[in-house]
Every structure is written in C-alpha cells, then in structure tokens.
C-alpha cells in the first residue's frame with residue numbers, strides 16, 4: 001500500500017492521478033506543506049511525498065515515473081529503459097518541468113504565494129511571455145498527435161496536462177488550438193476525476209456540485 005502525503009490543488013494531484021490510472025491501492029495523508037510531519041520527510045517541507053516501505057520519495061515527476069515503471073505490467077504509462085521512446089519520454093518530462101512549469105510557478109509565487117513585500121510584480125509579464133514560447137514549441141512538436149508520445153497516454157501527459165490546467169486557472173492564454181484540444185482531452189480522463197474526488201474526500205472538502213448548490 002502506497003502512502004502519499006499531499007493536499008488538493010498541489011502537484012500531488014499528478015501522483016494521485018497516476019495511482020488512479022494504474023488502479024493501485026493507496027492511502028492519502030492530507031497535510032499543510034510546512035508542518036512538522038512533512039519537514040521530517042522532506043527538508044524542503046514541500047508536498048507531495050510518497051512513502052513506500054523504506055523509500056521516502058519527493059518530487060512529483062520522480063514519484064509518477066517510479067510508480068509507472070514499477071507497474072508497467074498493469075498499464076504502460078512509461079516506455080522501457082534505454083529505448084528511443086524512453087529518451088523522448090524523458091525529454092518531454094524535463095521540458096514540462098523546466099520550460100512549461102517554471103514560468104507558471106514563478107508567476108504563482110510572485111502573484112499569490114510570497115509575502116507581498118518580496119513579490120516582484122514586474123516579472124509577471126515575462127512569465128506569460130516565456131509560457132507562450134513554451135506553448136508554441138509544444139504546439140509544433142505535438143502536431144496532430146493525440147498524446148505527447150503519439151497514440152499512447154503516458155506520465156508525460158499527466159505532468160503536462162496538470163501544468164496546463166494550472167496555467168488555465170491563472171488565466172494564462174493558450175493560444176494554440178491543438179494544445180487546447182490536447183489539454184481538454186487529457187483533463188477529461190476519468191482517472192483524473194477519480195483522483196480529485198479521492199483528494200476531496202481525504203481533505204473532507206465538499207464536491208464542486210455541493211459547492212454550487
């Protein structure tokens with residue numbers, strides 16, 4: 001049984017989504033990022049953290065890839081080691097973290113997270129511009145493909161889809177039709193809906209329908 005320390009609306013959703021795609025059993029521990037239990041597991045005091053026996057693993061992308069590699073017999077969410085497909089998969093994951101997510105994260109910190117006195121509002125337009133550039137490259141490489149790896153859904157789509165949803169929540173414009181259609185396709189996956197429901201249940205949050213009513 002995997003144990004995941006997480007909170008809704010964090011990068012932990014990537015991991016819960018992966019667990020759901022793989023149909024695995026897991027337990028969620030909902031925590032605020034900086035509390036003492038998280039500090040004991042991750043000196044950065046950040047979520048998510050996966051505990052699997054003696055293994056304590058941080059970094060959402062590393063956790064998703066670990067789970068996918070261990071359970072390829074269930075569903076292939078990652079290509080085999082040493083293959084050309086694996087190299088392309090790794091390249092997509094590094095692209096998402098360093099080129100697509102980085103401007104969104106810098107924007108989030110300077111618009112919402114940092115204490116007001118250390119925010120740098122002047123950086124916000126540059127974040128949007130950098131994000132646009134990354135989306136243009138994504139549009140070109142994605143072309144008419146269904147998923148980043150072609151016809152096969154993978155962890156790369158979980159990382160990329162989650163990041164595009166995050167950007168949309170900040171009202172970043174995604175000015176490419178194929179990228180918007182790709183984001184819609186990936187974000188409609190039933191495993192993501194199940195993941196969000198599990199997070200809400202664990203955090204004792206009302207469902208969106210209850211909130212609307």
Ligand SMILES: N[C@@H](CCC(=O)N[C@@H](CS)C(=O)NCC(=O)O)C(=O)O
Pocket residue numbers: 009010011012033034044045046047048058059060061
């Ligand atoms: N690169 C890390 C980033 C983790 C991270 O920044 N998590 C946020 C929540 S999405 C957090 O715990 N923030 C608390 C903080 O910055 O102190 C990952 O992908 O897991």
